[in-house]
Amino acid sequence: MYSIGDLSRRTGVKIPTIRYYEQMGLIAAPERSEGNQRRYEKPELERLAFIRHARDLGLSIESIRDLLALSRHPERPCGEADRIAKEHLITVREKIAQLQKLERELERIVACNGDHTIGDCYVIRALADHSMCGGDH
Amino acid sequence: MYSIGDLSRRTGVKIPTIRYYEQMGLIAAPERSEGNQRRYEKPELERLAFIRHARDLGLSIESIRDLLALSRHPERPCGEADRIAKEHLITVREKIAQLQKLERELERIVACNGDHTIGDCYVIRALADHSMCGGDH
DNA sequence: TCTAATGCTCCAGAAGCTATAGGTTTGGAG
DNA sequence: CTCCAAACCTATAGCTTCTGGAGCATTAGA
Numbered sequence: 607m608y609s610i611g612d613l614s615r616r617t618g619v620k621i622p623t624i625r626y627y628e629q630m631g632l633i634a635a636p637e638r639s640e641g642n643q644r645r646y647e648k649p650e651l652e653r654l655a656f657i658r659h660a661r662d663l664g665l666s667i668e669s670i671r672d673l674l675a676l677s678r679h680p681e682r683p684c685g686e687a688d689r690i691a692k693e694h695l696i697t698v699r700e701k702i703a704q705l706q707k708l709e710r711e712l713e714r715i716v717a718c719n720g721d722h723t724i725g726d727c728y729v730i731r732a733l734a735d736h737s738m739c740g741g742d743h
Numbered sequence: 744m745y746s747i748g749d750l751s752r753r754t755g756v757k758i759p760t761i762r763y764y765e766q767m768g769l770i771a772a773p774e775r776s777e778g779n780q781r782r783y784e785k786p787e788l789e790r791l792a793f794i795r796h797a798r799d800l801g802l803s804i805e806s807i808r809d810l811l812a813l814s815r816h817p818e819r820p821c822g823e824a825d826r827i828a829k830e831h832l833i834t835v836r837e838k839i840a841q842l843q844k845l846e847r848e849l850e851r852i853v854a855c856n857g858d859h860t861i862g863d864c865y866v867i868r869a870l871a872d873h874s875m876c877g878g879d880h
Numbered sequence: 881t882c883t884a885a886t887g888c889t890c891c892a893g894a895a896g897c898t899a900t901a902g903g904t905t906t907g908g909a910g
Numbered sequence: 911c912t913c914c915a916a917a918c919c920t921a922t923a924g925c926t927t928c929t930g931g932a933g934c935a936t937t938a939g940a
Binding site: 663664691694695698699701702705706708709711712713 | 800801828831832835836838839842843845846848849850
């Protein structure tokens with residue numbers, strides 16, 4: 607028997623977020639106490655931990671909903687779960703590649719020592735004039 | 744003399760986004776035609792191009808507002824512009840590091856060949872049980 | 881029994897747009 | 911000059927994933 611606060615402490619998911627997940631249908635509406643407070647059991651704790659972990663990995667609510675639906679059918683082949691994770695891996699890799707491009711450009715822009723004036727500042731000029739950045743984006 | 748549509752085509756910033764930037768104070772409210780339509784000049788085009796480029800680099804509206812304010816004082820030292828860019832570089836690097844962690848974990852999770860069932864699926868189990876992932880996050 | 885901590889619902893806001901509805905203006909063709 | 915489609919206007923709501931506050935009710939422990 608956990609209160610929403612217990613659940614929050616044990617999973618690291620904030621209380622309003624738990625209620626939000628309930629609203630979004632990621633977790634079922636739990637039993638209530640006589641005074642209308644939410645009362646959870648162990649399975650809900652585990653489910654929430656699953657969600658937390660998946661969110662930490664950057665999976666969308668939508669993907670998590672799919673994975674949770676899959677996990678309710680342990681007899682089915684797991685190709686679909688695999689696909690969701692692989693697809694996510696691809697988007698993570700794309701994001702990394704894009705950020706590394708930005709990193710390189712920012713490094714070039716930042717190679718200024720700060721001892722001159724705005725009128726002459728490479729940061730400002732690079733932002734104003736796209737052609738200065740090598741044009742790879 | 745550009746209409747908002749011209750400006751949009753020339754900078755690649757969508758029309759509602761231009762109006763949004765105006766509302767957010769990134770660009771000044773321009774002159775209007777007799778019929779109340781926005782009419783822009785070259786400086787506004789350049790300013791919008793600046794904003795577009797900075798957004799592409801992932802700078803926040805807030806940071807861009809600061810940089811634009813700085814660029815109106817070309818006589819001041821540019822240390823502040825430099826600081827904003829450097830700070831952003833740091834957050835980009837942090838994001839990259841975090842995504843690379845996720846990449847490693849997803850690679851481990853995804854190392855399943857999809858020919859078994861959900862009940863036995865590493866993706867699902869890894870998400871349910873945090874301890875399986877090496878515990879580095 | 882009392883009270884502090886915790887919980888409830890409802891609503892607003894954050895970031896950075898995007899979209900829709902319902903109306904007006906513009907610019908070019910005839 | 912007239913007509914019409916394309917472009918424009920405002921206002922408002924929605925997206926995603928939460929987070930925080932107001933105002934009130936419940937719970938658990940001293």
